[in-house]
Amino acid sequence: MEKKTILKAENISVSFKVRNRELRAIRNVSLELKEQETLAIVGESGSGKSVLTKTFTGMLETNGEITSGTIEYAGKDLATLKKDEEWDGIRGKEIATIFQDPMTSLNPIKTIGSQISEVIIKHQGKSSKEAKQMAIDLMDRTGIPNAAKRYDEYPFQYSGGMRQRIVIAIALACRPKILICDEPTTALDVTIQAQILELIRELQEEYKFTTIFITHDLGVVASIADKVAVMYAGQIIETGTVEEIFYDPRHPYTWSLLSSLPQLGQKGDELYSVPGTPPSLYKEIKGDAFAPRSSYAMQIDFDSEPPMFQVTETHFAKTWLLDPRAPEVQKPEIIQGLHEKLVALTEAAEANNGGEVRV
Template structure:
């Protein structure tokens, strides 16, 4: 597959009164054309900062890219000026933010907000932009689109507002769509509709998607590949099947163990003990070691590299070293993995358990 995005050793920091917060510490990943990559992890793991860095939307001067490359179709966009980035945003890369009410301007009609990027980037006339705005509202499943474009955001429900935000993001047919927890503020039923809508839109537009979430359950049916982040680093990356059925990092085990399924069979959800580290002074060795019941002595001294599990699967844990003791995921995680398979919530698994 052709690479659309290639992020190499990205480091992002924030200057604060307490010192330099090392929010992203050497992250590398790529996204192929037409692929969905999910980035998962707890709040504070660096997911949103990573994607804001991709669009150069870090709050300045506090936030800055310290090092690394962001190659969009082979061109490094880290060095681009704000004026150059304004041409890229909306046209080549678009973002769907978490809360539609803060993304939409309450004083502007919905149609005007959709037309704005079309007029700016596509140089469309107002009449042509209005036609396209109606098409986009129909694409995202809003009925009576020709009437709704004349209404204001407060006249839409939460789910409908999120559909409007998606329509704005899709207006200029971007090559890469970044969805930053786009369903967190919505109820479960609307959540499922929005996820299905994004999958359908991707099939029609062949765009690539980076999906940010703290909820592995949301990822199960949307992602082709999954990157698990902790303390500003990717600790495991692989295909969705590999992450759900053959996880190797204890942090991934913890995320899976805390994820409810329809087939919990009466077992309690397992919480990950402790809290993420203070990123003004990242710990020596493996940042997850203080919360990891399977931590080895070497975890306190040396940071683990990304060990190769397969051609598509890598995990940063000393448990994968050839001299490490062989430790299996806890039973709670195995049951959760089996529950995913039984209920068909993971990729490629039918509800009756047949492939």
């Protein structure tokens, strides 16, 4: 059965005023989010991933504004909301965010339990006694051992992984319909990363929320996403199911990201890195923003911005290589047969470790 659309952004542009100059952080982005799916937004730092999702919660910095477009959610256009009180029934309660560093989300001088309880009281209208029990239940549900005892402890008494679990508990205390995870595992070691990802997956299944996962780690994408949106220079340049993006990518920038997968590195060889640097978003970008860094660029890439071409019902890519008049090119050899390569790597890891490995 076709899933319902829960949020739809159309032609969103965002600009920031920086020292009397305009920085165009988001350039005409459209995005559709379905109920209970996990959408991963990937791209290099500065590509606009976090800025885009901040428009869904009214959390742009004071020098930033949405200059065009609409964001349809629950019968409202979120792009038109300006004041904090207009966001009160949405931010946190309907659309919640988990950030990269839990210490920026937690108050260091308040107990862990009180920070969860006050969210429950505010958004669910519970009494202090009810809120405390619900907070302990959430702590327990997110994997905090001896939750009742640790309710009165402070953030400094928790490890990084445990603090991130508390931030997840606080987000879930609002009972949101959309959970935005902004690089929530970047500061954690690999083992804890895997535990947090598994926790988010389990909680999504239980609470039936929709997830937007912001990351630059394609390994995370492979393990958690249903759909992927690839961002570059303030635009979505390719979108599709996780299988389409990994095994049938069409944009040269997506090819470069996949070529950078550490799993594909050969012993003794230098790991691939995307050449050059992203363009300045202070300047007007002409043509395909990735063209100066791409060995596949044609003259038209420097002259005209490509449209979003449709590959399948769910797969779209913004590249002139999909124009019927374009020459036929092969994607880089390192990502040809990527599925088979990743399966082989997984089987080798399982054989070495004697356990299950998920790629």
